[in-house]
Amino acid sequence: MLESTARSTEHREPAITRRHVTAKPIDAHEPWMRGLHADTGYLLYRLGLRSGQLFNACLQESGLRLRHYAVLRYLATTDGALQRELSTRLGYDPSAIVGLVDDLEKLGFAERRPSPDDRRSRIVVLTESGSDFLRDTDEAGLRVTGELLGPLDPAEREALHALLLRIAEDGLN
Amino acid sequence: MLESTARSTEHREPAITRRHVTAKPIDAHEPWMRGLHADTGYLLYRLGLRSGQLFNACLQESGLRLRHYAVLRYLATTDGALQRELSTRLGYDPSAIVGLVDDLEKLGFAERRPSPDDRRSRIVVLTESGSDFLRDTDEAGLRVTGELLGPLDPAEREALHALLLRIAEDGLN
DNA sequence: AACAACTATTGACGTCAACAATTATTGCTC
DNA sequence: GAGCAATAATTGTTGACGTCAATAGTTGTT
Numbered sequence: 039m040l041e042s043t044a045r046s047t048e049h050r051e052p053a054i055t056r057r058h059v060t061a062k063p064i065d066a067h068e069p070w071m072r073g074l075h076a077d078t079g080y081l082l083y084r085l086g087l088r089s090g091q092l093f094n095a096c097l098q099e100s101g102l103r104l105r106h107y108a109v110l111r112y113l114a115t116t117d118g119a120l121q122r123e124l125s126t127r128l129g130y131d132p133s134a135i136v137g138l139v140d141d142l143e144k145l146g147f148a149e150r151r152p153s154p155d156d157r158r159s160r161i162v163v164l165t166e167s168g169s170d171f172l173r174d175t176d177e178a179g180l181r182v183t184g185e186l187l188g189p190l191d192p193a194e195r196e197a198l199h200a201l202l203l204r205i206a207e208d209g210l211n
Numbered sequence: 212m213l214e215s216t217a218r219s220t221e222h223r224e225p226a227i228t229r230r231h232v233t234a235k236p237i238d239a240h241e242p243w244m245r246g247l248h249a250d251t252g253y254l255l256y257r258l259g260l261r262s263g264q265l266f267n268a269c270l271q272e273s274g275l276r277l278r279h280y281a282v283l284r285y286l287a288t289t290d291g292a293l294q295r296e297l298s299t300r301l302g303y304d305p306s307a308i309v310g311l312v313d314d315l316e317k318l319g320f321a322e323r324r325p326s327p328d329d330r331r332s333r334i335v336v337l338t339e340s341g342s343d344f345l346r347d348t349d350e351a352g353l354r355v356t357g358e359l360l361g362p363l364d365p366a367e368r369e370a371l372h373a374l375l376l377r378i379a380e381d382g383l384n
Numbered sequence: 385a386a387c388a389a390c391t392a393t394t395g396a397c398g399t400c401a402a403c404a405a406t407t408a409t410t411g412c413t414c
Numbered sequence: 415g416a417g418c419a420a421t422a423a424t425t426g427t428t429g430a431c432g433t434c435a436a437t438a439g440t441t442g443t444t
Contacts, residue, residue, distance in 0.1 A: 078368065079262045079356035081375045083277060084302070086259010089252045103430085104256065111247055122391060131432065136393055158391040158440045183252035189377050199251045201371045202258055204362050206248055278400095295422055304402065309424055331409045331422040390441075400431080410421070 085186075092182045097175065101145065105130065107179075109138050110172050113148060113164040120159045147171055265355045270348065274318065278303065280352075282311050283345050286321060286337040293332045320344055 075081045093104050108128055113119060121139065125132045139162055142148035147168030153159035164172075187195050248254045266277045281301050286292060294312065298305045312335055315321035320341030326332040337345075360368050 075376060075379055077352055077356055078372045078375065079266060079352065079359050080277075080281070081372065081379060082255070082262040082359070083259050083266065085375055085378060086256050086262065087302075089255040089259065093252060093256065104253075105431090108247070108253070115247065120391085131434090132392070133394075133434090134432075156391080156441070160392070179250055179252065183250055186252050186255070187378060189380065190374065194374060194377075195251065197370065198374045199254065201363065201367060201374070202251065202254045203248060204367075205258060205360060206254060207362065293422080298422095305423070306403090306425075307401070326422095329410070329422080333423070386444085388441100388443080391439085392437105393439105394435105394437080396435080397433085398431105399433100400429105402428090402430100404425105404427080406423100406425075408422085408424100410419105412419080413417085414415100 089186055092186055093179070096178050096182045100171070100175065102141070105134070106138055106142060107175070109135075109142060109162075110147060110164065110168060113162060114169065114172055118151075118161050118163045120153070120161060122159070124162065142168065262359055265359055266352070269351050269355045273344070273348070275314070278307070278311055279314060280348070282308075282315060282335075283320060283337065283341060286335060287342065287345055291324075291334050291336045293326070293334060295332070297335065315341065 075084075090104055093107070097103060097107055105128075109124060112124060112128060116123075119127075121132065121135045124130070124139075125135050128135075130138070139148060139150065142162075143150060145167075147165060149163050149165055150160040151163060153161050187198070190198065248257070263277055266280070270276055270280055278301075282297060285297060285301060289296075292300075294305065294308045297303070297312075298308050301308075303311070312321060312323060315335075316323060318340075320338055322336050322338055323333040324336060326334050360371070363371065
């Protein structure tokens with residue numbers, strides 16, 4: 039149990055009991071929301087789920103899912119990547135990459151090419167139609183994001199994006 | 212994700228022989244990262260996954276997961292809720308609520324009580340030990356959030372939280 | 385030549401979320 | 415007041431997903 043709450047001394051915070059989160063200038067309009075979404079981490083989790091669902095729903099008509107889209111976008115940035123690279127960079131298991139690239143190849147969006155210097159590796163490249171698809175769905179992606187970030191004005195969206203990017207810099211990937 | 216540092220079996224010796232692997236620290240300002248995380252929705256998705264994993268890892272020792280924690284926190288705010296209410300408010304399927312409340316009941320953190328006015332409904336209430344557990348894990352949750360939001364200073368965290376809350380208000384939930 | 389490490393791949397196992405179907409109960413309606 | 419749609423909780427199923435183990439082919443080392 040957590041009774042021994044891992045009292046590991048964190049390098050920050052002078053360990054004064056300020057657990058009951060001090061003044062919250064956040065105006066949660068509904069009472070239950072204050073309690074539920076008081077924690078930013080949990081908020082991120084919930085919003086991430088919702089965002090993923092929206093994206094998946096948007097990609098559904100094309101037969102792909104968010105993970106395929108991630109692979110495509112990565113390929114678009116590097117123009118040729120080893121599967122191992124996709125695995126480490128995107129955070130998916132190598133076995134997952136196999137299926138994803140299979141699907142993309144089946145749709146003609148990507149190709150596996152033999153590596154000239156190492157016959158173990160396969161270089162995955164984005165095809166023309168894959169690039170077209172990416173361009174087409176980019177608009178849909180923006181639409182989804184717009185829907186998600188509905189109540190925010192452009193400046194706020196920019197600020198949010200910057201903040202999230204700062205976090206992503208740190209630990210993600 | 213993130214290779215997960217195979218902590219299960221010891222026979223996986225960490226070989227440090229790097230070949231042409233680009234194992235340098237990832238910087239969000241690299242072009243591929245810009246391409247990948249250019250979309251706020253996708254960024255939210257990735258960060259949400261990471262946040263959920265951190266929370267789950269933190270709760271793991273207590274046998275609970277993030278969803279259980281969400282139920283507990285909601286119960287703490289309303290002091291008695293129908294399962295249907297938990298479903299709609301937390302966004303989980305009614306069938307999921309069943310298992311979650313089962314687990315919480317098994318641990319003594321919550322109780323199902325018959326509703327006096329509607330024999331179909333069950334009122335789920337937080338028990339004393341459930342309340343204690345919440346108080347104990349609150350600190351751990353803040354620690355996780357702190358870790359997640361590492362590169363942000365307090366003002367920025369506050370701003371991020373406010374922005375996310377605005378989004379959460381809007382959509383489902 | 386023998387051996388360790390690496391890449392891609394397959395398969396097994398457990399988890400989790402979304403959907404359909406079932407049971408018990410309620411409220412409406414004719 | 416008997417039938418009937420709607421609702422609350424539950425069960426079962428299916429598909430996606432992550433993790434791990436194992437294998438075949440390949441590379442570099444000694």
